[in-house]
Amino acid sequence: MVFFGVKMADFVKAVLAVVVLRLLQSAVSVEAWGADGHHATCLLAEPLLAPATLKAVRSLLPEYAKGSLASLCTWPDDIKWQHQWRWTSPLHYIDTPDFLCRYDYLRDCHNEYGDKNMCVSGAINNFTSQLTTFQLPLDLAAPYLMTKHDHPNHYNLTEAILFLAHFVGDIHQPLHVGFTSDAGGNTISVHWYKRKYNLHHIWDSELINTAKQRFYNSSLSVMVDAILLKIGGKWVGETKSWGACANHGISCPDVYAAESISLACKYAYRNATPGSRLADEYFLSRLPIVERRLAQGGVRLAFILNRLFAQTSDSLINQK
Numbered sequence: 001m002v003f004f005g006v007k008m009a010d011f012v013k014a015v016l017a018v019v020v021l022r023l024l025q026s027a028v029s030v031e032a033w034g035a036d037g038h039h040a041t042c043l044l045a046e047p048l049l050a051p052a053t054l055k056a057v058r059s060l061l062p063e064y065a066k067g068s069l070a071s072l073c074t075w076p077d078d079i080k081w082q083h084q085w086r087w088t089s090p091l092h093y094i095d096t097p098d099f100l101c102r103y104d105y106l107r108d109c110h111n112e113y114g115d116k117n118m119c120v121s122g123a124i125n126n127f128t129s130q131l132t133t134f135q136l137p138l139d140l141a142a143p144y145l146m147t148k149h150d151h152p153n154h155y156n157l158t159e160a161i162l163f164l165a166h167f168v169g170d171i172h173q174p175l176h177v178g179f180t181s182d183a184g185g186n187t188i189s190v191h192w193y194k195r196k197y198n199l200h201h202i203w204d205s206e207l208i209n210t211a212k213q214r215f216y217n218s219s220l221s222v223m224v225d226a227i228l229l230k231i232g233g234k235w236v237g238e239t240k241s242w243g244a245c246a247n248h249g250i251s252c253p254d255v256y257a258a259e260s261i262s263l264a265c266k267y268a269y270r271n272a273t274p275g276s277r278l279a280d281e282y283f284l285s286r287l288p289i290v291e292r293r294l295a296q297g298g299v300r301l302a303f304i305l306n307r308l309f310a311q312t313s314d315s316l317i318n319q320k
């Protein structure tokens with residue numbers, strides 16, 4: 001099987017190499033869909049990027065990111081409360097009709113004022129499309145790349161890639177495609193072991209937190225490496241279909257959104273009525289869903305970025 005132009009055996013070797021390297025770097029610092037979910041999605045994607053993709057991604061990141069996409073994957077959450085960015089708030093989720101358990105782009109993708117395309121799948125389409133205009137800066141590009149576009153880019157592609165990486169994470173959190181009346185579980189108050197939270201927060205953060213503490217030495221890196229091993233192991237046969245998009249699409253957010261609302265109904269909302277007490281039974285049966293969604297988010301982000309950046313240079317190199 002060929003994965004991003006890399007033979008599967010080489011891919012598994014590369015994944016193992018990354019995991020071993022991480023285990024050796026005991027001081028990897030990654031802190032807290034909350035911050036952990038987004039860091040995990042981007043950390044899972046990074047080792048799956050083709051060399052040309054990595055070069056393009058790094059050319060778009062600000063210097064202080066030190067080449068790490070994961071370090072800025074929470075940026076859209078950090079800025080969404082600021083006045084000039086408030087319009088981006090509805091881009092983090094989709095509200096679907098209560099109890100329908102289905103998603104429809106034309107019906108559901110809008111903000112509270114009814115403006116079309118203002119939801120997480122619309123945002124993924126938009127920022128994917130903006131990034132197709134990317135060209136390497138002249139000092140990094142080979143001469144044959146220079147003539148591709150001779151007009152200045154009117155998009156801010158640094159913002160575009162940070163939004164894209166973040167929203168691919170969000171759309172995989174099942175309750176980011178939830179019911180309208182409870183705002184994706186935000187108004188459902190439940191007990192998580194001994195504490196009180198809303199259901200949305202449990203899926204954003206507490207399932208991952210509890211998993212980290214109980215199974216992964218309280219370390220997100222250890223958890224990410226365990227998921228990476230599953231991507232190169234028991235899920236390896238599925239990764240290609242996770243990354244595939246119909247009709248030569250670069251990203252296919254409608255697929256990810258439809259999966260999320262289905263999982264929200266099957267797992268997130270089930271047995272989580274207001275006031276209920278969620279503990280081991282809920283945690284242990286939902287954690288596999290969370291880990292698989294993080295894996296799918298990371299693999300799909302890598303596929304999308306590789307389609308955006310690796311293919312162009314490959315085809316140009318081939319034409320040379």
Ligand SMILES: [Zn+2]
Binds near residue numbers: 076077092166170
């Ligand atoms: Zn978000």
